[in-house]
Amino acid sequence: MRYVYDVIIIGAGPAGCAAARTLANAGFSVGLFDKAIFPRDKTCGDALIPDAHQALKKLDLMERVTKISCPAKGMRLIGFDGSNVLIRANSACVPRLKLDALLLDSAMEAGSEFLPGHEFVGIPDEDESNYRIEFHTSANFISAQAHWILLATGADAVPIERAGLLLRAECRSFAARQYVRNERVAKDFNELAFVFDHSAKGGYGWIFPGPDAIFNIGIGFFGSAHKYCNPRRSFERFIAKLPLAQDLMRDGKIISPLKGAPLRTGLSGTRFARGGLLGIGECIGSTFPLTGEGIGKAMETGILAAESIMTQYDLGRAAVAQAYTRSINALQPKFEVYRKAEFLFNWPFLTSQLVRHAARSEYTRRKVEGMFNETDDPRFLLTLSGWMRILFANR
Ligand SMILES: Cc1cc2nc3c(=O)[nH]c(=O)nc-3n(C[C@H](O)[C@H](O)[C@H](O)COP(=O)(O)OP(=O)(O)OC[C@H]3O[C@@H](n4cnc5c(N)ncnc54)[C@H](O)[C@@H]3O)c2cc1C
Structure with missing residues (x-):
């Protein structure tokens, strides 16, 4: 079998699927490769903030996502001294297992071909017109060919380095979450709670109510704090101290272990483009510093990359890379403020x-x-x- 496409997208998370859906809808042949077998669970807080709602609307998927999510009244910020305020903004919680499966379906229904269980290992050949990309499967190595590559592999430095986009391997943040089911608390709690507390010094803790009375509880550390934090101990202290978390745990059922992952934030540490290869989503650090929210911006950068290819296609790779870099640079000032505001x-x-x-x-x-x-x-x-x-x- 020959794997030849206009565009190969590596990574089928929110960034990869948003780009795949947009490009396939525009008539491009798209090969969407992922090392995982789907549905796969990405460690996440599962919160959709306004930028995710915007991107989902642009992808014409908001209605479908609303059906599988738990819409929230807003975001409750709780200060170190217990003071609190409800921030009115589009917000919801949807388990990544379900969200990413929906996004993948939407990319395939637009015409993208999905190849799970394919780990990207390198780009052995490239010239003006094509890239040859190598993937490892459980059985062997395969080669695929495309004029464009979109790298959407998330925070892991290894594939970013293999693609030649890496400038700094280290991630700037780390977060961990656990799922707890509590039908009693779910009856009257429908806000995304962001909690600033000494147990999460250098970051914040969260409690997000999701569908089926399942809460996503977690803790995240930003900037230098992630180097010295002990997520497990901080999480235990956070749970022990916060009345809402205690209430949840009292008769709640823990349904997953605490699981953590690094976050690549701040649009720094990677090049955005190299010839016809564009980085999208968390692999270029599109997750916000300060909040750690990244689903929305992952989809947004995927859409921006797809639009750069669609609008500059006739002008060639350099024009596409320039247009894409310009659109990412336009996001930079906000990321810079968020980074400093940490x-x-x-x-x-x-x-x-x-x-x-x-x-x-x-x-x-x-x-x-x-x-x-x-x-x-x-x-x-x-x-x-x-x-x-x-x-x-x-x-
Ligand atoms: C604990 C935690 C809580 C978070 N909470 C929130 C939140 O509440 N809201 C929010 O908006 N954001 C949150 N984030 C950030 C959010 O998870 C990311 O911003 C988002 O997943 C980035 O999407 P992506 O598509 O760029 O990458 P990913 O979702 O990471 O997808 C990357 C894909 O690439 C595949 N891949 C990786 N390497 C290879 C390879 N070599 N070959 C082939 N495929 C490969 C992976 O299998 C995966 O499917 C959180 C992150 C963490 C760690």
Whole structure:
């Protein structure tokens, strides 16, 4: 069998599937390869924030995802001192096992050919018109050929290096989660809770209610904190301390072990493009610093790469790479602010003030909502004048 396509996409997570669906809908022949056998479970908090809703709408999948997800009233931010505020923004929780299966189906129904159990091992030959890509299966090695490659392999440095896009192997963040079923608590709790607490110093803990009364509980560490954190011990302390978590655990049933994974955040540490090879999703660090949310931006970068190929196709690889790099660079300022704003994890006083003032003042709450909804510039978090307005806003 010959594996020849216009585009080969390596990795069938949200980034790869969003790109595959977009390109196949536009008439490109797409080979979508993944080392895993699907459905596969990606360790994640499973939260869909506004940018994920936007991307799903663009893919015409919002309605289908809503049917399998647990929509939330909003995001409840809980400060170090217990103060809290509900942020109104499109938010939901859907297990990745189900979400990724749906995204994969949608890529295949658009015409992409899916090849599971194929691990990308390298690009032995490349010239002006084609790449030869090598995959390892359980039985042997196979070669595939395409004019374009989209690398969508997530946080793992190995495939990024094999593709020649890696600049820095180390990831900047780490997070871990566990699933717990509790029908009693699920009856009246439908908010995504983000908890800032000393047990999760250098990051935050979360409790997200998902479908079938199953809660995703987890803890994440950002920047240098991920180097010295002990996720298991911090998770245990987080559970022991937070009243909501205690309530959940009291008569809840743990249905998965605590599982962790690194996060590649901040649009740094990798090149975005090399000739006709474009990196999309978490492999180029498209997961947000500060929040660790990345499903939405993974899909968005997949769509941007597909659109760059579709619109610049006649102008050749250099034009596509330039268009794509420009569109990713346009996201950079926000990522930069989020990266710098990670200092908040180490300033409990400021974080609590922000939450407390957001609860009291409409101006401050709107600023925070605007940040999550991507309708407001988040730079207010980094300036003295921004903080003065937040802390002294009257309404
Ligand atoms: C604990 C935790 C909690 C998180 N919580 C949230 C959250 O609540 N909300 C949110 O938006 N984001 C969250 N994230 C981030 C989110 O998981 C990622 O941003 C998102 O999965 C990135 O999507 P992707 O498609 O780029 O990569 P992935 O989803 O990682 O998909 C990569 C795919 O590539 C395949 N692959 C890897 N290597 C190879 C290879 N060599 N050959 C072939 N295939 C390969 C993998 O099997 C996989 O299917 C969390 C992350 C962690 C670790």
